[in-house]
Amino acid sequence: MILGFDIGGTKSAVALADGSGVLIARSQVPTRQDLTPESMMDRLIERARRLLAREGIPQDALIGIGLSCGGPLDPEEGIVYTPSNLPHWNAVPVKAIVEDTFRRPVRVENDANATAWAEYLLGAGQGCRHLAYLTMGTGIGAGLVLDGRLYRGRHFLAGEIGHVVLQPDGPICGCGKRGCLEALASGPAVARRAQERLPVYPESLLHRLVVHPGQLTAREVVRAAKRKDPLALQILQETGMYWGQAISYLLQILDLERVLLGTLAIHAGDLILEPARRTVRRYTWHEICHDVLILPAGLGVRAQDYAAIALWLNENRRH
């Protein structure tokens, strides 16, 4: 049995799976930003205890416990450092907290890496050796599986593709630089670009989808694009082109087999992925990209549960 903790910016969850990664039970709680990290961890641990009790699983039956959380974090020490979605979590020793409670070994990983590993073992990455999983939400980041191993880099910051600079004079990014991929093509950037152009498109469906100006999100842009709204389609096409440019860097440097995209890519599908693929073909060597698969991630809404669980799976446990 494997116990998994997923800590997100808006919701968190505990999940229980068998030794091959089949989910048995889960329990979700809202992430309360008003609570201290310690109280939030207590709530999650309480949920985990109840889950184990309900399923009749003694602690000793756990192979291990996985914990997936936004980075930056130190996976070796198991300490979380101020993720952008958990701004008041500063140097929280999550590994020690969970280990002291359950007396079982705990593995901690940032959510992009953990999801990449889960996709590799259980999702759309099965059967390949080299892949990137890109989360395309509020933030943009990648987890890299290279030669069948998770690659983390020197400061555990590998995969920070959201902050490659595509336009040195582009819009300012949350990280302080200008023209980062994230500033151009994340969820909030999609919404911002649509909002800016709305006055020029008085016929756009987006006017009707948003009651209060300024509350536009990428979700409405995708919804309007699916109804063939020209402004929304244009925004998503440009977004795909930005993604394609960054993916071409990944491919030209890493010669990957698959690139799996989460979050916005799952909702928007080919409305973003087709322009992304076209841009990849334009910017990347044919020898490298002719057989690469650029796909939505495979684990869907349960990706975060699997991410925490998969930290205790290896290739022999693929199901």
Place this chain on the structure above:
Amino acid sequence: MILGFDIGGTKSAVALADGSGVLIARSQVPTRQDLTPESMMDRLIERARRLLAREGIPQDALIGIGLSCGGPLDPEEGIVYTPSNLPHWNAVPVKAIVEDTFRRPVRVENDANATAWAEYLLGAGQGCRHLAYLTMGTGIGAGLVLDGRLYRGRHFLAGEIGHVVLQPDGPICGCGKRGCLEALASGPAVARRAQERLPVYPESLLHRLVVHPGQLTAREVVRAAKRKDPLALQILQETGMYWGQAISYLLQILDLERVLLGTLAIHAGDLILEPARRTVRRYTWHEICHDVLILPAGLGVRAQDYAAIALWLNENRRH
């Protein structure tokens, strides 16, 4: 004992080293593009035989034989496919040729990868786990050592950083795309950019260094820059900025410890490396780049000999 073959576009060499990588003897021949690959291999094999005889080393005393050559090549099958510096070498089974001759195991690797591995074990990469070695000559390519292992990618094309597109509307590249790093900042690109601007700089030293117009090379640009020629300095500064942009992509994606630069970087030193480092700092997260070392490669003029030899060295054999 280890025997190494290095096959370059203008010169090739065989080298002999002991089991810890200390060079004992070498022999160099010009690469004759008028010879068939088979004849050229025969000449190198003949040199190798004489080297072994002169040193009194029987074939059986060889741990193995390394062969380093421009890519694309298949290191597993040991077949060389039309490198840009050996355009008439098409599907040459170099591994089989050398193995059949010496009856010892042969490892084949493209020169960027082999040099990265040599720098990691014997050169400026000693003591780190994650590095890129970039060859900055006629072509631009990288070898990647990630988590202490050579990373090759799906089609053995990882590290083709020379063909990341920095300027979608930039100058046409040999690969057919536009604005690749190689088209902007390789040796020939440096020469071309200097040549184009020469008429606007009638006082430039470059007019005197080049007897025949159109024969300008990066070598003269570096020589003039060292004598503080304003045009040459400007060209090298721009070159460093292009390099810095590409290195920032490497770092943002791979969170490396060191980036080692060969060829032009060794000749030009800080004239290129300082603008490159400044651009890296501007384009890369501080957390990633604050302690990265961006240095000239350490093995100097014998890098290619070590590259072929190092294919038979591992970390336990570091000297």
